[in-house]
Amino acid sequence: MKRFLIGIISILMIFTQVAFAQDNGKAQVTIRLANKGFYYTGDAIDNPILVHITIANKGTETLRFKLADDRMFSFDFAVFNSKNTKLPYLDRVQEKRTRYETVYFREISLECGEEYSFVENLRDYIHISDPGIYYFEMTFYPELYKSKAIKNVSNRLRLDVKPSPSAMSVSKVAVANEKVTILKPESIAPDKVVEQTIVARQKNLWDQFFLYMDIEQMLLRDQARKRKYTTISDIERNRMIQDYKLDLMQDRIDNAIVTIPESFYIEKTVYTQTEGAVTVIEYFKYDTFKEKKRYTYQMQKRDDIWRIYDYTVENLGTE
Numbered sequence: 001m002k003r004f005l006i007g008i009i010s011i012l013m014i015f016t017q018v019a020f021a022q023d024n025g026k027a028q029v030t031i032r033l034a035n036k037g038f039y040y041t042g043d044a045i046d047n048p049i050l051v052h053i054t055i056a057n058k059g060t061e062t063l064r065f066k067l068a069d070d071r072m073f074s075f076d077f078a079v080f081n082s083k084n085t086k087l088p089y090l091d092r093v094q095e096k097r098t099r100y101e102t103v104y105f106r107e108i109s110l111e112c113g114e115e116y117s118f119v120e121n122l123r124d125y126i127h128i129s130d131p132g133i134y135y136f137e138m139t140f141y142p143e144l145y146k147s148k149a150i151k152n153v154s155n156r157l158r159l160d161v162k163p164s165p166s167a168m169s170v171s172k173v174a175v176a177n178e179k180v181t182i183l184k185p186e187s188i189a190p191d192k193v194v195e196q197t198i199v200a201r202q203k204n205l206w207d208q209f210f211l212y213m214d215i216e217q218m219l220l221r222d223q224a225r226k227r228k229y230t231t232i233s234d235i236e237r238n239r240m241i242q243d244y245k246l247d248l249m250q251d252r253i254d255n256a257i258v259t260i261p262e263s264f265y266i267e268k269t270v271y272t273q274t275e276g277a278v279t280v281i282e283y284f285k286y287d288t289f290k291e292k293k294r295y296t297y298q299m300q301k302r303d304d305i306w307r308i309y310d311y312t313v314e315n316l317g318t319e
Helices: 002-024 091-098 167-177 190-202 206-211 215-219 223-229 234-249
Strands: 026-031 050-057 063-066 075-080 105-110 115-121 132-140 157-162 263-269 275-285 290-302 307-316
Touching: 026 157, 050 105, 091 157, 105 115, 115 234, 190 206, 190 263, 190 275, 190 290, 190 307, 215 223, 215 234, 215 307, 223 234, 263 290, 275 307
Parallel strands: none
Antiparallel strands: 026 050, 050 115, 063 105, 075 132, 132 157, 263 275, 275 290, 290 307
């Protein structure tokens, strides 16, 4: 009788895993390089390899999965050299996954056709010490790393890693490659900063939109994010900032700052040596009416550059 019950339980577990695997087949995981350009040997901070990850629901029913706060418990990177030899993980990755600790996560639901994206630094997982041609892919675990029976494997990408250049060679590359343009904030008036930021959003130029924005301070406007931010490492803070930018780009949070106005005009600008406020009247066009709002952008001046760190919105009715 005992053996019979064990057999029944085993069969049920197998059917459960199969059911999960079939349900998980709705998820499509794709990756692409977020910071296209030259990649060099080096560490995670100075020479990041940022990977843009997208999880999409390609099925007809709601897709639900878990996403760990520490992404090392949600997926793997596998990197192979030209001889198809897999590179080892960093020691800290192995240590985290093998020691007993509570894994915090959030449950995410995607309806049919919806996507969820974020960015991870490949070098936070695997050290690429030698120059050469590499290939890598990502495995996503929707029930977290310890439930590895359920997984999704992404597409595979090629990665060219060059030797780390000396200071002299870096300057030569910067001069020779005229097509590479690095955006740098300029010392312009607060109203011009706000004007350029809004116009950049109207044109979907995200790099320019974020150019004069203090992303860290914008993120800390939310008290829950602030509490978490103050308790994590510098690497995790950088990841949190990148995730916040992606959430803004996908209109998931702080919708008011990324909503595109049809037109606008600067109403008032007030500033001292280090603090400023720019008030803007913005118009948003819908099918049958226009909405009018007053935005007040709070600004700080550091290193002779004005940056937006907060904002408020006042509804002024419709037209």
